[in-house]
Amino acid sequence: MLVDQLAEEEVTYDETTDEVDKAHREQIETLTAELATNDEDLQQGTAAMNQWRTQWEEELTEKNS
Secondary structure, eight states, X not given: OHHHHHHHHHHHHHHHHHHHHHHHHHHHHHHHXXXXXXXXXXXXXXXXXXXXXXXXXXXXXXXXX
8 A cells, every 4th residue: 555655665765875875986986096096197297207307407507517
């Protein structure tokens, strides 16, 4: 009857929200891993740029000496 229908709808609702929650958690994990990779790439690029700048400054200092 009505009570059974409401109970069934509640179960369906709970299953749906659980599926959505699981999908969102998986997406967050994927994006977090991607962000970590991008941060690592950025740090490596920054380190390379700083190394190049230091070398350039040393060479410029030598030329001006």
